[in-house]
Amino acid sequence: MKLFISCVLVILQSTVVSGQISCYSCNSGWNLCPDTGITATTLASTTSCPSQRCYVRQDKDGFTYRGCADEFGLTSLPTSGCLSGPFSDSVVQWCFCSTSLCNSVAFTALGGTGTIATGTIGYAQTSPGQHILGGTLQPGITSLSLCLTTCTASTTCLALDYNSADNSCWFHTSTTACSTLVTKASCTNYRKSLCSTTVATTSFAQTSPGQHIIGGALQSGITTLALCQSTCLATTTCQALDFNTADNSCWFHTSTTACNTLVAKASCTNYRRSTCTATTTASFAQTSTGQHILGGTFQSGITTLALCQSTCLASATCQALDFNSADNSCWFHTSTTSCNTLVTKASCTNYRKSTCTTTTTTGSFVLTSSGRHILGGTLQSGITTLALCQSTCLATTTCQALDFNSADNSCWFHTSTTACNTLVAKVSCTNYRRLTCTTTTTAVPTGYISQTTGSHIAGGTLQSGITTLATCLATCLAQPTCQAVDFNFANPSCWFHSSTTACSSLITKASCTNYRRVTCTAAVPIVSTTFSCYSCNSGWNVCADTGITSVSLAGTTACPSQRCYVRRDKDGLTYRGCADEFGLTNVATSGCVAGPFSDSVVQWCFCSTSLCNNVAFTALGGTSTAVATISATTSVTSCVSSCTGLADGFYQSCVSCTQFVGCSGGAISTQNCPAGLVWDNSLKVCTTVSSTCTLTSRLNYWK
Numbered sequence: 001m002k003l004f005i006s007c008v009l010v011i012l013q014s015t016v017v018s019g020q021i022s023c024y025s026c027n028s029g030w031n032l033c034p035d036t037g038i039t040a041t042t043l044a045s046t047t048s049c050p051s052q053r054c055y056v057r058q059d060k061d062g063f064t065y066r067g068c069a070d071e072f073g074l075t076s077l078p079t080s081g082c083l084s085g086p087f088s089d090s091v092v093q094w095c096f097c098s099t100s101l102c103n104s105v106a107f108t109a110l111g112g113t114g115t116i117a118t119g120t121i122g123y124a125q126t127s128p129g130q131h132i133l134g135g136t137l138q139p140g141i142t143s144l145s146l147c148l149t150t151c152t153a154s155t156t157c158l159a160l161d162y163n164s165a166d167n168s169c170w171f172h173t174s175t176t177a178c179s180t181l182v183t184k185a186s187c188t189n190y191r192k193s194l195c196s197t198t199v200a201t202t203s204f205a206q207t208s209p210g211q212h213i214i215g216g217a218l219q220s221g222i223t224t225l226a227l228c229q230s231t232c233l234a235t236t237t238c239q240a241l242d243f244n245t246a247d248n249s250c251w252f253h254t255s256t257t258a259c260n261t262l263v264a265k266a267s268c269t270n271y272r273r274s275t276c277t278a279t280t281t282a283s284f285a286q287t288s289t290g291q292h293i294l295g296g297t298f299q300s301g302i303t304t305l306a307l308c309q310s311t312c313l314a315s316a317t318c319q320a321l322d323f324n325s326a327d328n329s330c331w332f333h334t335s336t337t338s339c340n341t342l343v344t345k346a347s348c349t350n351y352r353k354s355t356c357t358t359t360t361t362t363g364s365f366v367l368t369s370s371g372r373h374i375l376g377g378t379l380q381s382g383i384t385t386l387a388l389c390q391s392t393c394l395a396t397t398t399c400q401a402l403d404f405n406s407a408d409n410s411c412w413f414h415t416s417t418t419a420c421n422t423l424v425a426k427v428s429c430t431n432y433r434r435l436t437c438t439t440t441t442t443a444v445p446t447g448y449i450s451q452t453t454g455s456h457i458a459g460g461t462l463q464s465g466i467t468t469l470a471t472c473l474a475t476c477l478a479q480p481t482c483q484a485v486d487f488n489f490a491n492p493s494c495w496f497h498s499s500t501t502a503c504s505s506l507i508t509k510a511s512c513t514n515y516r517r518v519t520c521t522a523a524v525p526i527v528s529t530t531f532s533c534y535s536c537n538s539g540w541n542v543c544a545d546t547g548i549t550s551v552s553l554a555g556t557t558a559c560p561s562q563r564c565y566v567r568r569d570k571d572g573l574t575y576r577g578c579a580d581e582f583g584l585t586n587v588a589t590s591g592c593v594a595g596p597f598s599d600s601v602v603q604w605c606f607c608s609t610s611l612c613n614n615v616a617f618t619a620l621g622g623t624s625t626a627v628a629t630i631s632a633t634t635s636v637t638s639c640v641s642s643c644t645g646l647a648d649g650f651y652q653s654c655v656s657c658t659q660f661v662g663c664s665g666g667a668i669s670t671q672n673c674p675a676g677l678v679w680d681n682s683l684k685v686c687t688t689v690s691s692t693c694t695l696t697s698r699l700n701y702w703k
Helices: 144-152 225-233 304-313 386-394 471-476 695-701
Strands: 021-024 046-049 053-060 063-066 082-085 090-097 124-131 159-163 169-171 180-189 205-215 240-244 251-252 261-273 286-293 319-325 327-335 342-352 366-373 399-406 408-413 421-434 448-457 484-488 493-496 506-514 532-534 556-558 566-567 574-578 593-597 600-607 648-653 659-664 667-672 678-681 685-687
Touching: 021 053, 021 063, 046 063, 124 159, 144 169, 144 180, 205 240, 225 240, 225 251, 286 319, 304 319, 304 327, 304 342, 304 366, 327 484, 342 386, 366 399, 386 399, 386 408, 421 448, 421 506, 421 532, 448 484, 471 484, 471 493, 506 667, 532 566, 556 574
Parallel strands: none
Antiparallel strands: 021 046, 053 063, 053 090, 082 090, 124 180, 159 169, 159 180, 205 261, 240 251, 240 261, 286 342, 319 327, 319 342, 366 421, 399 408, 399 421, 448 506, 484 493, 484 506, 532 556, 532 574, 566 574, 566 600, 593 600, 648 659, 659 667, 678 685
């Protein structure tokens, strides 16, 4: 059974009527005392009731209780009807009647509704969603029931506010009890007596989400909307407020600014206490995404679009703005520049307050040439981004083309004099033309007969102090001994070649371009470094005996000799890799041979195209028995010391594995492989491992 907790309520002078009545005293936990009413009147408990006030009370636990009001000191209340009042830790509804045993009926029969009644025991006025500013916080009181009973027992407490959001209790004396009620959703105000002149609760006549007014006064210490609103409503000089949810700041407006222009700001809401006769929301007439106007004034300290827009809208001189989302910068334009040409800039958006009657169409480029530039451009100091280079050129009438060099972030302008000149290869450059040239060619520079982009020759001589292609090419032309040049756009650097190296092998290097002044007698090979083999064994799911099942997951390895293998070992596993791992660089490039591995002789099958060893062992000719044996000696092609009777081409030098000779019309020329590489006479290239020459025995090997 629920324990009854006696609460002290207001005890006014009561008049005890002569004679007394009885009331039923029980609760619906008993079968004889159900919610619907007493069913066995002769068995239910009763109690005498001098005040002649029986009650039926419905608690939050769902039980219905019956008894005499005197038990709780409620001797001065009306003898009929329902009121709300505290009980235990809640506020419940009490319904009364005044004849003997009248509380035998159902709770609803006496007017009970199950919800809190309009009136409250001991309080003449209850105002949900309202409170009074200036109350005194009651420490330690954290329930409405205790708040009500404590105030009831206090002669100085004439009103209270209970805040359900934080379970706080605030008392009011005669000084504030009849002050203005202010809206606050989580509060309820209770007054012990009606105020003779209660000021009507004030409110806001106009609410504008996403808007604010420039020029408000920041209210220090106010960080909630509820407190911002209630404080403004209680302040006669506050005629409007802005609350910013981004930083929980509160701004008050007096009559001076309350009806000023509303400005867009997504995190703000404006509240006005009265309707302004003529209110306008400032806005922009034209928005141009990915565009800006040159010549704006940088606004220091403004780093958000909302602040940039609102500040411009509040400024009479600001007629347009650019906001750059890349660096969160804000730029204002007066009437002098606001209608100037819009220029492309992806990170910018332009906002104009009014539509320009004649807005110049944004310029653009009609031709883009990657890896190319034009000689003779003018360096634009201080421009280090492509976007700024493009926008500045488009805004400059004399700029008809530009080159942007990503290697050093430099910008070069061309007027009509050079804009249609020959495009020259330069890996780090891109050329942009604003006009269509009738005859545009990407030509080999004057004085040179060949140009190979993405390649260079090893062994060149660095030309100190030369850092531009134009100077590199011109200086070489002025020196008879210079037969070829390499220009490296990455560092940038210039390298000269004499006749000794000018026709040596071209080697891939993305940042370089080779220019030759002479015709090489035979096509010089470019070193191949991209040959690979799968490297795994059938112990992996992706590397099964039947072949590679997942080419994207299987391991690979570079293979300079261009000999991939598939090997079947005595453990039954199939192995794949490059022959170079075991020094088998001079075996046949196809077919199968027997050879030693660990403590047994196994079968090796070879193939000679990149990643060719992805197939089954048997697909390369593998059987259960070897068909040949790897020989201890290998037949090799002879070296060449004379070109007499030989066809034009390249051959192994008899001097060193690092050299090869070129034959042209019977004439011989010796050339060096790049550092770290040796000549492979079968592949006809310089590579890391040669199948036809070994460095350790290069002289005797070729005898």
